[in-house]
Amino acid sequence: MMTSSGRLLQGAVKGKDGLAPALQEVLDYYAKLPEEKRRPKSVDGEIKPQPEPPKNGLVLTIYDRPLGRAGKNQYRLPDGEDFGGLRTHAPHGQRSSLWLKEEEWKSLLPEMPQKGQAHKVATKLAKRIWLYGLVPQTLWVVEESWRPNSVQAGELNATVTEVTPRIIRLRLHGSVLLSVPGVLYTRPEGKINKKIENRYDARLEGVLEFDRVTNKITRFDLATLGDFTGRWFAGNKGWQEATPKAPLPLGFAFELDQTAYELPAERRRPRSFMHAYIFRAREAHYWDPDLWLADWQKRQAK
Numbered sequence: 001m002m003t004s005s006g007r008l009l010q011g012a013v014k015g016k017d018g019l020a021p022a023l024q025e026v027l028d029y030y031a032k033l034p035e036e037k038r039r040p041k042s043v044d045g046e047i048k049p050q051p052e053p054p055k056n057g058l059v060l061t062i063y064d065r066p067l068g069r070a071g072k073n074q075y076r077l078p079d080g081e082d083f084g085g086l087r088t089h090a091p092h093g094q095r096s097s098l099w100l101k102e103e104e105w106k107s108l109l110p111e112m113p114q115k116g117q118a119h120k121v122a123t124k125l126a127k128r129i130w131l132y133g134l135v136p137q138t139l140w141v142v143e144e145s146w147r148p149n150s151v152q153a154g155e156l157n158a159t160v161t162e163v164t165p166r167i168i169r170l171r172l173h174g175s176v177l178l179s180v181p182g183v184l185y186t187r188p189e190g191k192i193n194k195k196i197e198n199r200y201d202a203r204l205e206g207v208l209e210f211d212r213v214t215n216k217i218t219r220f221d222l223a224t225l226g227d228f229t230g231r232w233f234a235g236n237k238g239w240q241e242a243t244p245k246a247p248l249p250l251g252f253a254f255e256l257d258q259t260a261y262e263l264p265a266e267r268r269r270p271r272s273f274m275h276a277y278i279f280r281a282r283e284a285h286y287w288d289p290d291l292w293l294a295d296w297q298k299r300q301a302k
Contacts, residue, residue, distance in 0.1 A: 065251060
């Protein structure tokens with residue numbers, strides 16, 4: 001953490017339950033600084049506010065975390081000897097986001113909705129949800145991402161479950177299989193132990209609600225649950241492998257976030273790692289995964 005002028009504040013996490021004391025150290029250090037350091041009248045450098053999300057679009061906040069098994073078809077937070085007693089470097093679920101344009105979310109709504117009516121979600125939108133939304137930050141930190149050709153199989157459907165003068169409610173449901181080559185290596189030497197496959201085989205289930213009076217999406221809840229195999233980061237224990245015989249249950253949860261449209265620029269949440277970093281010089285690829293694939297294929301041919 002740092003002051004608004006860029007001065008780094010002191011505090012260190014000591015031990016398993018050391019986060020709260022470390023934050024208190026930071027606050028105590030900050031309180032000892034003179035007023036001009038804590039609240040400078042001006043700050044050097046160029047102001048770069050967080051970019052605005054698309055007009056009339058949606059911002060989805062995404063949380064991911066590995067889960068433990070509690071019997072057949074039951075899951076819980078990791079405990080005891082889950083994952084061989086190891087834990088991810090991130091102590092809790094990690095947060096990301098996905099931006100949707102107005103035409104994308106409108107494509108989810110049928111023109112003449114009737115209960116029981118079903119249609120497939122547009123392929124490009126489904127790919128954006130899978131490739132950009134299902135990136136396990138808890139497992140990969142920022143060292144891995146899916147490739148544009150990672151979708152091995154998948155479908156995403158929308159079924160109308162309720163129609164009233166006020167709302168249209170839809171069920172979102174489908175499945176996806178993602179795969180990308182990876183390597184398992186030792187830290188800090190960086191020695192490659194073996195080549196592996198990072199793979200996520202999951203089902204998706206959710207609810208979308210559209211307010212016909214305000215002409216807005218008011219609910220977008222989507223959960224994804226499946227088995228992950230491949231490499232994952234266990235902090236000081238380094239990179240570990242989840243094998244097909246002992247896959248790692250992995251869940252994602254999407255929810256609607258209106259704060260990006262309500263808060264001033266300086267208080268907006270930053271964009272996702274995929275959006276702000278992977279596509280920092282190729283914004284068009286964030287909105288069109290087929291464009292990303294075509295460009296990637298050209299690069300592979302060189």
